[in-house]
Amino acid sequence: MKKIVTMSDIAKTLGVSTVTVSKALADKEGVSDEIRAKIKQVANEMGYRYNVAAKSLKDGLTYNVGIIIAERFIEVGVSFYWQLYKRLADELMKINYYAVFEILKPSEEQTATEPKMVIDKKVDGIIVLGQVGKEYFNMIKAASVPAVFIDFYENDSTQDFIITDNFYSMYMLTNYLIEMGHRDIGFVGNIRATSSIQDRYLGYLKSLIENDIDLDRCKQWYISDRDDESGHVDFELKANLPTAFVCNCDNVAYELIRKLSEKGYRVPDDISVVGFDNYSVTANESVRLTTAEVDMKAMAHTAIDVLMKRINNVKAKRGIKQVSCKIIIRDSVKRLK
Template sequence: MARVKKVSMQDIANRLQISKNAVSLALLDKKGVSEEMKSRIVQTAKEMGYGPYGQKQVEHPNLLVVVPDRVTSYDDNDHFHFYHDMIWGLESSIRKSGYNAIIVRVDHTMEKNLILPGLFEDIKYAGVILFGIMDKAYAEMIWKLDTPLVMLDSYYRDLHCPVVTSANMEGAYEAADYLIGKGHTRIGFIGPANLTTSHEERWYGFWRAMQSSGIKIEEKWCLTYSNGFDSTQREITGFLDRMGDMPTAFLCGNDRIALLLSQALQARGIRLPADISIMGFDDLNMSETSDPPLTTMRVNKTGMCDAAVELLISRLSSAREMVRWSIPPMLIERDSTAAL
């Protein structure tokens, strides 16, 4: 059998078309190359399996991506596409880092009865990425395995492990500040802060922006509690029924809520954005083609996936530390918002 050729610094230099000395400086974390080039060199070393990166890959080449069934189902078609992009983004990020991505689906019965998938026993793996909104008891069960773990997109504060999310507070602050800059002072918020940390943080970002601008938040224009994701449409209808006078703008905790709100308001004869402006968060595929196209905060899905993988493989130990890596979203302005 032919012996596999070891990757050298010169191989990395050849791929990047730079000097071997620059590669050496970067991998030894010495001065002499820019931070951008150093990052490229380190990433290329990981991709090519150079030195310690190659040793880790040979020992345990698999990373498990644990995904709850609600993320992979078609029940919510809009969010299915969003999460589908994230799952394949994770697969790509993991492959670029020299590992194998093993997608592990957890159905409702397994989640409810705290049943681990057989793959946890059947194969060797270097770590776990827990992706999406998982019941706390199930997430805690995985956390207690004392295996390297990163939670992606959603998390629980009392489970001390590395976490990668969108910069929810900062993004919501920017979104609310954008509406305020359009002249809106009567602004409502809709997002189930009781269900996920993402909505909780986006509510807090909205609160901070309003406080910073000296604008009073009217409780009757805010819906921050939900009985569950299946109740959203019914809860929005009841919320509008009892509201009375309306705000001039709404910031919603995600695009799904914003699109349901848009439909409900237009069914009541309210013009968007002439009467009320609406803004979402996430940038679902259909947000661009909705009527009207939705102004939103675009989550950096690729950046979140890359960060989750990098954080996991850089901390392959059983340590439990609450490390947060927040990836900034981008404001996307469309036709659902207008100046007063």
């Protein structure tokens, strides 16, 4: 019979007290972040398992975290938020928590309806993926459980937001296009839809300004890909096209490539395209997209770490935490002479 691993076993392995192990595994104060991470790592390696039911009764916690995604962000097939949700669920399992998933319907968002899982006290905290309306945001932040917001932010320093480095990463992608000889560069994305798209657009503008590129000229190639509530629309190409486009996400970049192909344009031979996110849209895409890779694992880990601190009343600074991106160079950009 396999021996059951106890906190005492973990303490002996690391040469620390059982109390220290207990505090670390429960995310309580009195243990440094470095020691806490080491204890959790060794606990997982040794096969330590919580008795969740017993702990729930003892601590008054459910060991569930609610994850909310607006319906408009759930696309057919692969979606950035589906991928991020999977990362969150995996990270939660590592600390013996379960993810409770809920799709936010437009009517519920508009009326700022409190999630049933909060009303029924089924979760210890909430993670909201993607931009939500101001009234719904205000309702969530006033809820009876702590919340963390991912991939958007508001003008509110009392809340926890986890975002990727949208501004700098799009600045770098646009700089890459310019280094490759492009000066007529369009942008695809509705800057009023989400804070992420807006920050990416501002990064694009900074690159144009620094390289003395005519902003008014480039404005003619601005294409809105969705309405202000982030619902995707079937955007149209303009008659006069630039030599390159930066797109607010990979999904839109691939849709742009498809539309260009229908018009007889080839990427990158005729027009270069870059995206953002770096997750697989489909294995059948003929163009390998240059993009910015969002570190979903780091975003998920950071969000859960912050939420656990809130759940366990650990003092920590609130506000925006930013996760870096990595620029991925592939073959969707042509060097101009």
